[in-house]
Amino acid sequence: MSEERSLNFLEEIIEKDLAEGTHDGRVLTRFPPEPNGYLHIGHAKSICLNFGLAKKYNGKTNLRFDDTNPVTEDTEYVESIKEDVKWLGFNWAEELYTSDYFDKLYEFAVTLIKKGLAYVDDSTSEEIAAQKGNPTEPGTPSPYRSRSVEENLRLFEEMKEGKYRDGEKVLRAKIDLASPNMHMRDPIIYRIKHAHHHRTGDKWCIYPMYDFAHGQSDSIEEITHSICTLEFIPHRPLYNWCIENLEIFPSKQYEFARLNMNYTVMSKRKLLQLVNENYVNGWDDARMPTISGLRRRGYTPASIREFCERIGIQKRENIIDVSLLEFCIREDLNKTSWRRMAVLDPIKMVITNYPEGQVEMLEGENNPEVEGGDGSRLLPFSKELWIEREDFMENPPKKFFRLGPGLSTRLKHAYIVTCNDFVKDESGNVTEIHCTYAPNSKSGNDTSGIMVKGTIHWVSVPHAKTAEVRLYERLFKVENPASEEGDFKEYVNPDSLQVISQAFIEPALADDFNPEHRFQFIRKGYFVMDKDSTPEHLVFNRTVTLKDSWAKEVKKG
């Protein structure tokens, strides 16, 4: 946390409240997900904001499930949301549910009716829509708008008692049919739904609408700063109207711009489609922008928090470049992950002057970024090695620093080798590379005086273990799939997942069976052991590649 960073607009508001003694210097925020889907990176922004603000100003944050619509909500989502918030590193003060307040909310509605500020309407949904008018023309009163308080009280109670079918009646606030704000034209505040609720069961058959539940829930909890996204700005007058007319604790709503990121989609509806239509393998597919997907991909909580810190908080629409997220995870993993060697696309190399049957155990530091290397592991070295196919070129260009006829290169943590020969099969594919090594060029003990520019990774053939490796690319081919013509799913990248069923890995990688452990496969990228792994069948997911300036060089031609 940099002390010098300037305040965002919400911090300014809070500091002003603190300075003026509003709420006696108390700060209480809340994170209010609806349990109808998995959390994604956009929610992470909101989580970091709400919990971060509270932490910064010695306040607290409630986790409140906004569960007012029983037909879309489920405990499966409650559990995943709790797990994701915890995984991100945040602790809520209280775990609450809007459904905890259904009794109180019902009483609030009764209060409004008694004040002549709400009425039961028998109009159909189409009729109500028509009554709303349009932005240029005022709405027209429902024929039921002038029902007496007594009648409204009776009908509302009957609604609660289940005397009516779904949609037969609603409770509407009586506000202003001519308001330029459509939300103020007698909004529906209670509707009938004979549906089983994941927490209250069958106790209720009427449920409050968002606008009649959210502000009051904030107020009941005495939330000081209720932070939501921009699309709720037009709801704010209604939020305030409810609180004022109910004469309850004056929580205040503030809005910030939601996160958008390129090469992905960020709406629960679209993510649900990708899951349901099998474009991905579930909500936690490593290509998904969900928290659980990012976790499976190998992202760390710290990297996501850092990302949220860097993107800032503002009110303008934005589309963040995914390269910033990738920067954050590389920055974290570079400092924390152990280096290991894995050959993903193998070709055999034979060291012709290395004694047959000889094995040397070479030492390799775990992480050069850490003082002392963060310990080390032993690497078996022998006459036959697997190396990466792309590290050999039959006709290498001038600036190619790896292997080719007559070229020398360093084997990481081992010796310098020089390529003398190679073998091709009938169809012209290179199948084997023959090299000689310089015995006095051993890493850490090099007296050969040979200077090479390149270093490549390798795995000893007789000692190699195998693993499945999943290489991920961005899920979409275009920057903003949601804004393209046609169905966004047409823009799914068909190469977003490439499975290598048998890669060769150094033995140390197999010694320590530990799903979710993250490694850097030297020169190939950061990888995480997937939860599908068993000790007999290891699976690694590529989190992100290393920056590759050679690839750029090649691209330029």
Place this chain on the structure above:
RNA sequence: AGCCCGAUAGUAUAAUGGUAGUACGACGGUUUUUGGUACCGUUUGUCUUGGUUCGAAUCCAGGUCGGGCUACCA
């Protein structure tokens, strides 16, 4: 159409009436037993037209562009 919100390099984000800065990206270089990391450098910006002011990214007015709202979703 009416109302609401917004507009600073490619993308984000500062500058709160006083030198337009930072990060990511891109480009170039130094170092390097990872073509990684680290370090150095280069590039590109205040939507527009007026006004207020000694001085405007900032304040005011008009325009333009982008987004939102007109669900018995949240």
